[in-house]
Amino acid sequence: MLLSIIQGIFNKESNTAIDKLVWKAKTGDEKVMDELLIAFTPFMKKTASFVCNRFIDDSDEEFSIAMVGFHEAVLKYKPEENASLKTFAHLIMKRRLIDYIRKEAVRNANVLLTIDDDENEMANEYVFDESSIFSYSEERRAKERREELAEYGRLLDEYGLSFKELAAVSPKHADSRKTAFQLAQIIAETPEFYNHLMENKRLPMKQLEEIVEVSRKTIERHRKYIIAVTLLLNNDFIYIKEYVKGELI
Incomplete structure (x- = not known):
């Protein structure tokens, strides 16, 4: 089955076959899910490398993030609504990678988000009530x-x-x-x-x-x-x- 998936990735006429495998994975077939993850591994690495602007391999945390994103994409993918699995998965993986990069930047720099006293005072003085919302x-x-x-x-x-x-x-x-x-x-x-x-x-x-x-x-x-x-x-x-x-x- 793995070979058929790999062939399907490069054959635009086989989207239906890929959709059937996705349906199996979504309904709990863990073997099919694992085979999809293996078959699309090069695609995950390519997406991660593109987003991170550097080469990504199996040992990088970014690859794991991309894999989690692809797994999420498989579970959420709806053939009748989304362009294709790869297009949909690219968007999901990119979102997850960007979130990870931002969180790491904050953690590594030990950034503390604070509010200045003046800004805090102004915020306390400004009350959003029904009249202000519909002003x-x-x-x-x-x-x-x-x-x-x-x-x-x-x-x-x-x-x-x-x-x-x-x-x-x-x-x-x-x-x-x-x-x-x-x-x-x-x-x-x-x-x-x-x-x-x-x-x-x-x-x-x-x-x-x-x-x-x-x-x-x-x-x-x-x-x-x-x-x-x-x-x-x-x-x-x-x-x-x-x-x-x-x-x-």
């Missing part, structure tokens, strides 16, 4: 939403995009939309990829193909939508983001 009128909120949409529109224009065009190219199927969102998340959360987009006004196609199980044709088909979502995720568009919360991992 903004609906008119003010509507104005802020309009300003946010206008700003987002100007940003899209820098990339040759418009709201009208996005409405036309938005993925019609839920699975396609989920794939596009996951690719956008990977780009938004990877400085190297996001900087490439900022500098070249194009997606980092080659780099994406190396780490996700999505064809160049699919990425290109949803290119405009992916760029628009990436820009949305990495900017402070509070109101607009409320509409896409359910799409994010």
Whole structure:
């Protein structure tokens, strides 16, 4: 079975077979789970090395973190909602590794989080009650939403995009939309990829193909939508983001 899994990793037409193995692992087949972990070990190391910006091998704690993340991804993976196991697992492993790196940085530096006396006094004086939460009128909120949409529109224009065009190219199927969102998340959360987009006004196609199980044709088909979502995720568009919360991992 291990050989079939390894072959499946490099065969985009065998996603169904991988999904069946994932289902077995999720339902308690520990042997299948172990075989998945072994088969995807090179992928885990590659992801960990990419996130940590250095070579990672079996003896590194970061490899263990990546393996835990992959195990979590297998348990949470839903073929009908997520782009592919590798794409989904990449996001989960990256989150876990970044959390670990941040915690280690704090622990090693023995950083103590304190609040200045002045800030503490101000915090004590400021009380959030019902009246303060609803202090903004609906008119003010509507104005802020309009300003946010206008700003987002100007940003899209820098990339040759418009709201009208996005409405036309938005993925019609839920699975396609989920794939596009996951690719956008990977780009938004990877400085190297996001900087490439900022500098070249194009997606980092080659780099994406190396780490996700999505064809160049699919990425290109949803290119405009992916760029628009990436820009949305990495900017402070509070109101607009409320509409896409359910799409994010």
